[in-house]
Amino acid sequence: MSVIQVTDLKKSYGGIHALSGCSMTFEDKAINGLIGPNGSGKTTLFNVITGYETADSGQVSLRGQDITNAKPDEVFEQGIGRTFQITRIFPRLTVLENVHVAAQRQGFVAQARGWDSAAERERAMEVLEFVGLARLAPEIAGDLSYGQQKLLEFAFITMARPSVILLDEPAGGVNPSLLRHISDRIRALNSEGVTFIIVEHDMEFVMRLCDQVLVMHQGSALTSGPPEQVRSDPAVLEAYLGTGPKEGS
Amino acid sequence: MLILQAIIDGILIGGFYALMAAGLTLVFGVMEIVNFAQGILVVLGAYLSYALYSHLHIDPFLGLLITLPAMFLVGVVIYWTMIKPIRRDRVIMSLLTMFAVGTVIEGILDLIFTSNLVQTTTSYVNSSVQIGSLIFPEIYLYSFAMAVVLLSALYWLLYRTKFGRNLRAAMQNPTAARMVGIDIDRISAFTLGIGVSLAAAGGMVFGSTNSFDAASSYDLISRLLAIVIFGGFGSLSGALVASIVMLVIEDVVAVVWSPTWGQTTFYLVLILVLLVRPQGLFGRTAVRAQ
Amino acid sequence: MTATEIAPVGAASPQHVPYRPPRAVRYGATAGLLVLLIAFPLVLPNPTVTSIGVFTMIYLIAAIGWNIFSGYSGYISIGHAAYYGIGQYTVALITIHAHLPGGWGLFGLLPVAGVVSALASIPIGFLLLRVRRHTFIVLTIAIMFILQLLAFNLTRFTNGSGGLTMPFPTWTGNFFNMPFYYVGLLAAVVAGAAAWWIRRSKYGLGLFAIRDDEERARGLGIKVTRSKLIAYAASAFFVGIAGGLYAPFVGSVYPQFAFDPTFDLAVAVLVFVGGIGTLSGPVLGALVLIPLQQYFYLQFGNANLYLIAYGVLFILILRLLPGGIVPGVTSAWRARLVARARARQEDTRPEDTGLKDDAGQKGRA
Numbered sequence: 001m002s003v004i005q006v007t008d009l010k011k012s013y014g015g016i017h018a019l020s021g022c023s024m025t026f027e028d029k030a031i032n033g034l035i036g037p038n039g040s041g042k043t044t045l046f047n048v049i050t051g052y053e054t055a056d057s058g059q060v061s062l063r064g065q066d067i068t069n070a071k072p073d074e075v076f077e078q079g080i081g082r083t084f085q086i087t088r089i090f091p092r093l094t095v096l097e098n099v100h101v102a103a104q105r106q107g108f109v110a111q112a113r114g115w116d117s118a119a120e121r122e123r124a125m126e127v128l129e130f131v132g133l134a135r136l137a138p139e140i141a142g143d144l145s146y147g148q149q150k151l152l153e154f155a156f157i158t159m160a161r162p163s164v165i166l167l168d169e170p171a172g173g174v175n176p177s178l179l180r181h182i183s184d185r186i187r188a189l190n191s192e193g194v195t196f197i198i199v200e201h202d203m204e205f206v207m208r209l210c211d212q213v214l215v216m217h218q219g220s221a222l223t224s225g226p227p228e229q230v231r232s233d234p235a236v237l238e239a240y241l242g243t244g245p246k247e248g249s
Numbered sequence: 250m251l252i253l254q255a256i257i258d259g260i261l262i263g264g265f266y267a268l269m270a271a272g273l274t275l276v277f278g279v280m281e282i283v284n285f286a287q288g289i290l291v292v293l294g295a296y297l298s299y300a301l302y303s304h305l306h307i308d309p310f311l312g313l314l315i316t317l318p319a320m321f322l323v324g325v326v327i328y329w330t331m332i333k334p335i336r337r338d339r340v341i342m343s344l345l346t347m348f349a350v351g352t353v354i355e356g357i358l359d360l361i362f363t364s365n366l367v368q369t370t371t372s373y374v375n376s377s378v379q380i381g382s383l384i385f386p387e388i389y390l391y392s393f394a395m396a397v398v399l400l401s402a403l404y405w406l407l408y409r410t411k412f413g414r415n416l417r418a419a420m421q422n423p424t425a426a427r428m429v430g431i432d433i434d435r436i437s438a439f440t441l442g443i444g445v446s447l448a449a450a451g452g453m454v455f456g457s458t459n460s461f462d463a464a465s466s467y468d469l470i471s472r473l474l475a476i477v478i479f480g481g482f483g484s485l486s487g488a489l490v491a492s493i494v495m496l497v498i499e500d501v502v503a504v505v506w507s508p509t510w511g512q513t514t515f516y517l518v519l520i521l522v523l524l525v526r527p528q529g530l531f532g533r534t535a536v537r538a539q
Numbered sequence: 540m541t542a543t544e545i546a547p548v549g550a551a552s553p554q555h556v557p558y559r560p561p562r563a564v565r566y567g568a569t570a571g572l573l574v575l576l577i578a579f580p581l582v583l584p585n586p587t588v589t590s591i592g593v594f595t596m597i598y599l600i601a602a603i604g605w606n607i608f609s610g611y612s613g614y615i616s617i618g619h620a621a622y623y624g625i626g627q628y629t630v631a632l633i634t635i636h637a638h639l640p641g642g643w644g645l646f647g648l649l650p651v652a653g654v655v656s657a658l659a660s661i662p663i664g665f666l667l668l669r670v671r672r673h674t675f676i677v678l679t680i681a682i683m684f685i686l687q688l689l690a691f692n693l694t695r696f697t698n699g700s701g702g703l704t705m706p707f708p709t710w711t712g713n714f715f716n717m718p719f720y721y722v723g724l725l726a727a728v729v730a731g732a733a734a735w736w737i738r739r740s741k742y743g744l745g746l747f748a749i750r751d752d753e754e755r756a757r758g759l760g761i762k763v764t765r766s767k768l769i770a771y772a773a774s775a776f777f778v779g780i781a782g783g784l785y786a787p788f789v790g791s792v793y794p795q796f797a798f799d800p801t802f803d804l805a806v807a808v809l810v811f812v813g814g815i816g817t818l819s820g821p822v823l824g825a826l827v828l829i830p831l832q833q834y835f836y837l838q839f840g841n842a843n844l845y846l847i848a849y850g851v852l853f854i855l856i857l858r859l860l861p862g863g864i865v866p867g868v869t870s871a872w873r874a875r876l877v878a879r880a881r882a883r884q885e886d887t888r889p890e891d892t893g894l895k896d897d898a899g900q901k902g903r904a
Contacts, residue, residue: 050758072758082758090751093744094558101748102759103741111742138555160760283673331854337861340673341615345811348804349853356846463843467800471684474677482674509692516685520666523678527670 003028003164003195004049004080009058011044011219018044019055020219026164026212028063031186031196033210033227035203037240041219042199043085046166050082051075062164077104081157082166085199087149089156091142095133098141098152099124102159124159131155131185147178154185164195171202183209207231215239254383255504259497261389264396265454267492269469270476271400271485272447278420278483279440282332282343286351288470290445293354294320294452295461296362299369309369309453310391316453317446324445328438351466358463366460374457392454399450400489403443407485416440420483472512479519481532490530494518556876559869572822573728580720587837589716593788595829596723597781601802602809602821603730604777607737608770609807610816613750614668617803618679621686622775624797625659626652626782628690631703631792641706641787646722649783656779657772664771668764671753680803687798702793705786719788726784730777735818737773746770750816778806805832812856814865823864 002025011019018041026032034042047053049060051072060068062078070078081102090098096116103120105111128134131151136144141152150170157165167186171179179202186196186209200206206213207227214224217239223230230236273287284290294316301312331350335342368374377386407413418426419436427433455461455469476495480487498518499511506514522530559565580589601623609615629652634645667678690697697703710718737743745766748756757763786792813824832849839845860867 052754052758072754073760073762076758076760084755088752088755090748090755092751093747097744097747100741101744101756101761104760105741111745112736112740114739115741115744138557140558156759277673281673283677334858335861341676341811342857342861344617344673344676345804345808346854346857349850349857352846352850352853356843356848356850359843359846471680471800475681475684478674478677478681482677513685513688513692516681516688519681520685523670524666527674529674532674 001028002026003063004197005059005061006045006049007059007061009045009048009060010056011041011048011053012056017219019048019058022058022216022220024214024221024224026195026197026214029190029193029195030211031190031198031209033206033213034197034199034216035201035206035213035230036216036222040216040239042216043168044219045216046082046168046197046199049075050080050166076102076160076162079161079163080166081160081162081164083150083153083157083168083170085168085172087146087153089141089144089149089152091140093141094137095128095139095141095144095152096121096124096137099127099156099159102156104160127155127159130158130188132181147174150174151178151182154182158189158194162194164197165189167196167198167200169200170198171200171205179205203231250382251504252501255500256497257383257385258389259500260493261385261393262458262500263493263496264389264393265451266472266476266496267489268396268399268447269451269455270473270480270488270492271403272444272451273473274477274480274483274485274488275403275447276441276444277477278485279416280332280343280437281340282347282441283340283474284441284444285344285348285470286327286354287444287448287473288466288468289351289354289358289463290320290323290448291452291455291469291473292461292463292466293323293358294449295369295456296358296452297449298453299367299456302369302371309371309457310395313395313450313453316449320449321442321446324442325438327445328434328441332437332441333434355463355466362462364462364464366462367456368460369453369457371457388454388457392457395450395454399447403447403485406443412436412439475516475519478529479522481529484529484531487529487531556873556880558873560872576724580717584713586713586716589713589720591830591833593716593719593723593784594833595825596720596727597785597788598806598809598829599727599822599825600723600730600784601778601781601806602813602825603727603734604774604781605806606774606810606815606821607734607777608767608774610810610820611737611743611746611750612767612770613816614671614767614771615676615807616679616771616774617676617807618681618683619774619778619806620797620799620802621663621679621683622656622660622778623782623785623799623802624683624686624690624794625656626779627786627792627797628697628703629655629779630783630786631705632696634705634787635703639706641708642710643708643718645708645787646718649722649726649780652783653776653780656782657776660772660775661768664768664775668767668771680800683798683800683803687794690794690798697792697794700794702791705790705792707790708787719784723784726777726780730780731818731822733773733777734821737770738818742766742769747816808853808856811863812860814863814867817863817865820863820865827864 004026006022006024009019009022010017022041022045034045036042044053048055051070051074054069058068059066062080067075067078090101093101100115100120103124125134125137128137131154133148133151133155136148141149144152154170170182174182183205190196198206198210210227212224213227213230215222215230215236222239223233223235269287269291273284276282276284297316297319298309298312301307301315302309307315327350331346332343335346373387373391377384378390379385407417415426415431416436419431419433423433459465472495476491477488479495480491495515498515502514503511526532580592583589601619605616605619630645630648633639633648633651639645663682667675667682670678691699708715737746745756745761748759748761749763749766753763782797809824809828810821811824812828813822814820831852835845835848839848
């Protein structure tokens, strides 16, 4: 079963092809790892899927439904949440307010009501509890440490109960104990049926956590499969080490 | 023929507008400062030339040898005393600060020169060269030549010197420039100095071709900002092209329709351009999501 | 938009110290202020003083309105005089063409001035809100100057630089300023209530999210374009009302005073001085600065000395209170509470912090 499928995506900036006909299938209810050397187009792929950039051509579909070039807010409403490589929270709002921003409401009257309705507040505290930030709920988010901000971003993504979560380098700049905490949270959500797509350079983290690993190289899909298989694939090694003359290892 | 004359007038006048606009866009490019005081600084330059001419009988073009360095100093002093100490919300705070500085200068000029309109009327202000049925006012010819000289000097400074290379580096990426040891403060102070002396050069011509007082600055700053937006904020070539386009449109509309609608037409063109290209003609495109 | 530095007080504090004064203090202060404002012209009925009061109310309405858009969303507009002018011309043109007499009836036109301004702001906002930061700021100014030029040029409508003259009410003596003052106060209270409502609504939270990081907000389902446009129209509404009050008070409308570049900056300054994005900031800014400005004006009569004094004062405030009065005072007050709480905890064993700082980095990279 696939949840997100991208078909022949192309995106270029000037003469640089960030995506050159990328086709991939992400497994539903799985933890998908997306790896590849720097500049292979992983973040661009995330941006195109989540509507931050428009593809030049190609298709993105969510459970068979076409969401190519939908706007970021529409993508989020469809149940796809994402984090950024450099954590992006709302630094001048409180931690609790940050989480409430992601709560979805429709209609004029609902928008005009106070932001902290009882039901939403309960959900927000539950989400903060889940990542271990409940105690800091009334603090200004910009005062949090880098790791705490990372958790906060993760927390508010889950506020609207997305079915797919895209994480862009969740392990970057994070200490080992926090990293373990983050992977625990990912597994816990995954066991409730949430699909993850994770871009990460920390191979150990990817191999330990992911059910399926997809490899990108020069803007398109190179290979995919279970972690062990990808790990031992010579093509992957070559992609990382460059396409120079082959040498025995 | 009238239209051709209007186009020529527009190009000639556009030359010295380009000087003032170049100062504005350069300062923005390096420091992200919208120099709201540029209008009043032009008027200050005009008054300096006027005072030198009417009291000491120094020809305004010759007087630039005095006013340009003096105004350069004004820019440097404004940078060190007003802009440098700003710590937070730099973009908006510097804009408001420059507005406040402009208000003070306006008050001082009004105090010294009163609000009677004056004009620097040199012997060649009202004389002109005629070729066929086309008329070239001498003052505009001289000022256009001066604009070409000064702008060429500016381009030489920016693209042929080490200082210019550092300055362009600072325009593109201040953080990186700082890391490779470029002294951003010195560059910024110098840039504001250049920006203000360009205003003075433009002001000299403005004061010779218009009767003005301190309140003339509002009309000037609105025109200059419009030019700079049209060309794209921070783009020098954009400012040059936009100055000439603006003045040509104004003069042509004035001839074929009515002088009162000249400036309005330019603003309407500006809006149309921005509908298609929000970043202006030569502006850099929006930054990617990440 | 830009993220400003935040005093790192909160994270290190052993237990949460609230950022705002207790509710009783806030509500008490609001009520007290309201009583003072209601009593003011009764205690000091001198027309010179009450006319300062009327100007203060006009700027207060405008400042609160401006803050709803620029303060909440972070998009700084230096062109809201566009709506000040539209409000003035709306009231003046209706009065003149309908041959309305001066007096109470004209106040009925205030909501009309607001609605016309808000309607005009929608296409303008649609155009402007495509750009950000400096380009946005400068475009707002450009729009204001376009409208000023139109007011000069459309002489059939506006009588150009000759201006429009409005009928004066027949009120006399000390009473003349009173209706303007109290109607202004009422409008300011309505504006304040709207600002308060938006601040605590779900919609308002979205605006604040846009201020902090527009793209991130969009990625959390916030309809950013619509949100910004609504806030822009709401602020135009109140600034239009301020203009609608000004025109009958001074009895005339001229292009350069209706679409007045100094009005734009004056309003921005008030809010910056008080504390941008806060509820009390614009109120405090207007109540402190406008009387001061009017005093300078009366004191130095001569326009140039007034300009110098105002400019210098403005520079000093920007230098000494860069974040505004309200944030400055509240953060100093909170820092004291935090220090006290920490001192109290000094002896007791520091709490186990569980997952905390990694490498102690703060904020965004």
